[in-house]
Amino acid sequence: MTTAADIPEQESWFHRNQQRIAPWLFLAPGLLFFMVYVIIPVFQSFNLSLYEWDGLGAAEYVGFRNYEDLYWEWSDRDAFYISLKNNLIWLLLYLLAIPAGLFIALFLNQTVWGIRLYKSLFFFPFVISQVVVGLVFTWFYDPTFGLLNEFLGMFGMGPLNVLGDERFVTYGIIFAGLWPQTAYCMILYLTGLNAVDPEQIEAGRLDGAKGAKMLWHIILPQLRPATFIAFVVTIIGALRSFDLISIMTQGGPFGSSRVLAYYMFEVALSEYGFRMGYGAAIAVILFLIMLCFIAYFLWSMYREEKGY
């Protein structure tokens, strides 16, 4: 009994501050890895972009010359310009996955026999590897034996070499990318639709809302969280569109399907790449573009939190 009374006086610093320390202790492993693998490399890349380094010998400090070279590539309409332009096209067109996913989700959000099977079939492209998606579409577009040209031929339209023509190649790859991305957005919306409040729909119906009006004023506002997530993953997916390009065209023909992520890889890490500093400079530019979106996402999340 007497010992129990003594405890408060002997309480250690850890015990006194347990409440405040505990969250940090739980966060520590995550924070540590986030620092080591994300935050510190961001600064390292920026630092590296000021050097000229072949990955082997000594690095030479060149100030902002790598960025200057990028600027010249921009004004010459060279590789960097093409990559940036393609990135923009990716960003815009990739967003089509959101309405497409919503449409399919609405279509599948019904109770008929075997709907689970249909849902999983629609979700299928997201499950298979991007490498497989790339290969399948490469064969689909093949100018000699591809299904696309067989199909076009039925309407008497000439053969189209989608992946070999610098005018179409980026759109061709984006289309391939939309296939799995739409499935992803669809799943997000399907789960969102489960949470839609039936009473509000009922109320809307009493007020005479139907079809598009119902969708726009009653359903979509309730799907806002799903739309937000779909937007985030699609934007990020568009910015890191690398695997499809690598598999389908290797950035070709003559470099016209490059995006920044692929160009960075090509310059720094591919078979012919030895310019680590230059690659880092491209990475920094890509990071700054992403930062705009990240800032927007964080801001809107913050606003949401405050709203409640």
Next chain:
Amino acid sequence: MHSIFKRTAAALATSVAIAAPASAELTGELRIFLDTSNPAPRATMEAMIERFAAQHPGLEIETTVIDREAYKTQIRNFLTADTPDVATWYAANRMKPYVEAGLFEDVSDLWAEPAIADNLASTKGAMTIDGKQWGVPYTYYQWGVYYRKDIFDELGLSEPTTWEEELANCQKIVESGRACYTIGTKFLWTAGGWFDYLNMRTNGFDFHQQLANGEISWEDDRVKQTFANWKQLIDMGAFIDNHQTYSWQEALPFMVKGDATAYLMGNFAVAPLREAGLTDDQLDFYQFVAINPDVELAEDAPTDTFHIPANAANKEAAREFLRFAVSPDEQTEINNGANLGQLPVNAQSSVDEDKFLQQGFQMLSANSPGGVAQFWDRDAPAEMAKASMEGFQEFMVKPDNADKILSKLERARQRIYDN
């Protein structure tokens, strides 16, 4: 199979007999990294290492085979940390970054030994940077035109030797509804082979090397002449359509099916063509035609090599392994038709009976007075190779853009060689 085993055993017996008294006992560990990841080359290499191990029982040999493409990026890591004692790589400019970074061992001492100096002279130039040798070759192969003899016979054509004959042949082939050449430029380097030949035939070997070394402007009239020659072929429809979409393997069926009659390629194309069903009666080989009669013929013959990393632990054993790999018997064995199916680097070795290897060997030893180039992407620095091969691809699709492409390459040259 049985005869191969016998031959191997015989080769083993003789090489043991020759080498055993000469070499002191080697001990310790020998780590060998190989990029020969395809099944046949892999088995060849492993068999060779076993024979080497049998000679040196005191040596503990550890072999690591890395995927050929992955090897190209991994080499940068393993040359600096966790370094093997022997590593495969490529000759000429391809090894330059590692030589300059001090990561390859200078093996000029090996090249001073009579056994190597006398027998490997033909590849010495490709292994030399700054007057020193940085490795030894273990195999090489010829490039040239592989063609469908049956289609040539059908059209009454014979192997061309001059540019005029070449164009006349091609005209007939195109009129028969075929393409003269199949090619797949998706991975760019195949277009580099065409540029190699057209430029070496138009302007000669020395000019070609100067261009690769950045000493000549891409807007020089002589370079423009090369492109003008190339354009002649492109404009007449000599190449298959949509080649920018295909890899070199994907371009093979056009030749097998007879939609295209020839392929400018390395000797490694023979195996898949045979596997696809073409017999040796249907398939033949000729040397790329002369264009400018004033320049000597020069050939592409890429060489694969062994190197000792500068940080290797057991350099003594590594040197012994290099000596072993280039010895006449080993060279005969590993390059024969049952193994690599390529050309031995040692002059004392015998070339396999295969008709393409025989023709290639003849061509390289007797009819290539101008010199032997490695290949565009091994002779030119990596960055320039990449930029230029992209330009070649664009040119092959849009020959009218030649001036624009060349001025872009000239800008690239000024930036790349400046550093």
